[in-house]
Amino acid sequence: MEEDHRHHEPLDLASWDPPAELGLDAALTLRHATVADLEAMASLELASQPAPWPLESFEREQGLAWSRTWLVEDPSTGQLLAFLVFWIVHDEVHILNVAVDPAARRRGIARAVLRHFVAICRQKRVSFVTLEVRAGNEAARGLYAALGFRRIGRRKNYYADNGEDGVVMGLNIEES
Numbered sequence: 084m085e086e087d088h089r090h091h092e093p094l095d096l097a098s099w100d101p102p103a104e105l106g107l108d109a110a111l112t113l114r115h116a117t118v119a120d121l122e123a124m125a126s127l128e129l130a131s132q133p134a135p136w137p138l139e140s141f142e143r144e145q146g147l148a149w150s151r152t153w154l155v156e157d158p159s160t161g162q163l164l165a166f167l168v169f170w171i172v173h174d175e176v177h178i179l180n181v182a183v184d185p186a187a188r189r190r191g192i193a194r195a196v197l198r199h200f201v202a203i204c205r206q207k208r209v210s211f212v213t214l215e216v217r218a219g220n221e222a223a224r225g226l227y228a229a230l231g232f233r234r235i236g237r238r239k240n241y242y243a244d245n246g247e248d249g250v251v252m253g254l255n256i257e258e259s
């Protein structure tokens with residue numbers, strides 16, 4: 084049997100802070116979400132997902148010790164432009180939700196957020212990042228593939244609203 088040299092130690096739940104600046108041309112900022120952001124997140128979600136999370140789902144995340152929500156905002160207007168919700172699960176991190184405001188898409192915001200996120204995962208010695216995406220979601224699959232995520236499985240009829248398959252994707256941090 085091949086020996087596995089990965090660490091597998093439980094991850095430290097402290098300091099999963101994003102950098103303050105997104106680093107794109109427009110001076111967009113990154114921070115953790117608070118209760119004051121719930122309404123804006125729920126409306127961005129409504130504009131973004133076929134089966135949107137209700138506000139309560141975002142609220143519940145804020146009460147979970149292993150969950151983090153990062154936000155991108157435009158500091159000149161205070162407008163929420165994107166969010167990323169993830170769970171820290173032992174040595175793995177699972178992405179639960181990502182969305183960018185429809186008017187701000189295709190400007191590199193999601194890629195920039197995920198690059199910062201992967202850099203933090205590397206710093207934290209995460210073994211791998213996983214996520215699930217609708218089989219027909221070309222934009223998201225393109226985004227994840229461009230970041231080095233690979234398809235690791237498929238869940239038939241996973242999405243209850245339309246019976247769409249879920250594609251499970253993974254990024255092995257040590258090999259990426």
Ligand SMILES: CC(C)(COP(=O)(O)OP(=O)(O)OC[C@H]1O[C@@H](n2cnc3c(N)ncnc32)[C@H](O)[C@@H]1OP(=O)(O)O)[C@@H](O)C(=O)NCCC(=O)NCCS
Pocket residue numbers: 131132180181182183184187188189190191192193194195215216217220221222223225226227229
């Ligand atoms: C998927 C999503 C988060 C991408 O956000 P974004 O900020 O527009 O993405 P970026 O501008 O950073 O794009 C990065 C790369 O992703 C891919 N991509 C993004 N949108 C795409 C589209 N509409 N079609 C094809 N590829 C796309 C491209 O490879 C792109 O690189 P390029 O612009 O250099 O070609 C956004 O479309 C969204 O919020 N969709 C609805 C919610 C959703 O599907 N979330 C994911 C659920 S798992």
